[in-house]
Amino acid sequence: MSPLAPLVLSSALLAAFAKAQDVTGTFPATPLASKHYQYPDQIPYQVDDDKGLIRGTQFGYNLCNSTTEGQDALCQTSFLNSLDDFCLWAPSKPNSLIADTEGEEVAWCTKPGRGTRLIPDGALTGVQFMRTSAYVQVIGFMDQTKINIADGDYGGELDPHGADLRGNPMGGLVYSTAFSSSGDEYTQMIEWHNFMGGNAFCFKVCDPSNEHAADFCQHIYDRIGCAYNAPNNAQDNVFESCEGDVQDYPGVYTGEDGQVTTYTQPPESLGAITTMPYQPKVPASSNCQTFTSADLYSALASVSADPSNSAASSSATGDSSSAASGSHAASSGTGTATRGAATHAAASGTGAAAEASGSNAAMGFRGGADGAVWSGLLWAGVAAVAGAVGVMA
Numbered sequence: 001m002s003p004l005a006p007l008v009l010s011s012a013l014l015a016a017f018a019k020a021q022d023v024t025g026t027f028p029a030t031p032l033a034s035k036h037y038q039y040p041d042q043i044p045y046q047v048d049d050d051k052g053l054i055r056g057t058q059f060g061y062n063l064c065n066s067t068t069e070g071q072d073a074l075c076q077t078s079f080l081n082s083l084d085d086f087c088l089w090a091p092s093k094p095n096s097l098i099a100d101t102e103g104e105e106v107a108w109c110t111k112p113g114r115g116t117r118l119i120p121d122g123a124l125t126g127v128q129f130m131r132t133s134a135y136v137q138v139i140g141f142m143d144q145t146k147i148n149i150a151d152g153d154y155g156g157e158l159d160p161h162g163a164d165l166r167g168n169p170m171g172g173l174v175y176s177t178a179f180s181s182s183g184d185e186y187t188q189m190i191e192w193h194n195f196m197g198g199n200a201f202c203f204k205v206c207d208p209s210n211e212h213a214a215d216f217c218q219h220i221y222d223r224i225g226c227a228y229n230a231p232n233n234a235q236d237n238v239f240e241s242c243e244g245d246v247q248d249y250p251g252v253y254t255g256e257d258g259q260v261t262t263y264t265q266p267p268e269s270l271g272a273i274t275t276m277p278y279q280p281k282v283p284a285s286s287n288c289q290t291f292t293s294a295d296l297y298s299a300l301a302s303v304s305a306d307p308s309n310s311a312a313s314s315s316a317t318g319d320s321s322s323a324a325s326g327s328h329a330a331s332s333g334t335g336t337a338t339r340g341a342a343t344h345a346a347a348s349g350t351g352a353a354a355e356a357s358g359s360n361a362a363m364g365f366r367g368g369a370d371g372a373v374w375s376g377l378l379w380a381g382v383a384a385v386a387g388a389v390g391v392m393a
């Protein structure tokens with residue numbers, strides 16, 4: 001044995017030891033929701049620069065531009081401006097469960113020009129944009145397989161908090177022009193939530209100048225879906241932009257006797273949520289204008305989820321500061337994704353380890369094939385227990 005061997009061995013041991021020591025905690029020095037940056041000038045490469053935390057490092061990046069734009073972008077800076085201009089958080093790889101990828105979702109948008117992926121044509125099958133005095137939200141129906149969510153996945157909640165305060169996705173930023181007086185200035189959204197899954201979505205951003213932003217964009221009701229967190233009357237095959245009254249704070253309801261009650265969501269360890277003590281009130285809406293999908297999302301015709309089958313990146317304008325009001329004329333459409341029926345991934349993986357302890361964070365739905373549990377996306381008016389559906393995470 002060479003005299004070097006023991007040294008090699010011990011340094012290997014030391015390295016292993018050091019590696020184990022790398023994980024020094026769970027929580028970042030600064031929670032994601034407390035990190036504020038002006039768009040676009042102050043955006044760092046990654047807002048989550050914490051090292052050695054249990055959930056690892058930020059998956060993508062926040063500095064997104066013409067070099068990152070395309071269907072393989074890992075851009076984690078998102079927008080919600082209007083019916084024709086918003087992004088959704090979705091996985092980077094096909095056939096993924098939200099539960100397994102919640103820390104890693106990337107931005108999929110309806111408009112090019114901000115360094116992100118584009119939502120493929122036909123993925124959005126009905127969308128309602130709602131403007132209120134306290135928030136704006138976009139609610140919709142979708143073919144989720146076109147943005148890499150496995151068929152049959154009832155999904156989960158993304159928000160800037162999470163069990164460890166690093167957000168889901170970790171480091172995800174959201175901006176909106178909806179609250180600027182000029183209509184084109186970007187404001188960082190401090191409180192937002194985005195439920196994705198069950199071929200539907202809801203994404204709400206709360207006006208940071210409203211003192212109840214955190215109440216309207218409450219993030220602790222991650223198991224009861226859109227109908228409770230963003231009550232709405234959106235319909236499939238309808239594309240409309242409306243104004244509306246504000247909803248009750250998610251989880252807060254007024255009984256017939258006038259008593260105001262705050263719902264307590266049971267922990268997942270107690271099993272599926274099979275009954276709810278209240279029906280959420282759908283706020284009144286007005287001034288709805290309807291559109292056709294083709295008019296709204298003309299930029300999407302040329303892309304699919306698959307980066308190798310997409311014209312988006314080559315034709316993108318790529319200026320991260322252009323709020324692109326004009327539509328992007330896609331010249332060389334390659335058609336939409338035709339991955340066919342994605343298989344139902346009834347995975348039982350544990351996904352993000354840091355979410356393990358009964359927290360308010362987005363816990364994953366594990367799609368037990370015949371688990372009859374409360375739908376994650378209880379659409380207004382359809383709030384009945386429906387066969388094999390999943391728990392919203």
Ligand SMILES: *[C@@H]1O[C@H](CO)[C@@H](O)[C@H](O)[C@H]1NC(C)=O
Pocket residue numbers: 045061062063064065066067068
């Ligand atoms: C474009 O984005 C990439 C990825 O975040 C970054 O490395 C690069 O510096 C950016 N370019 C400019 C000009 O900002």
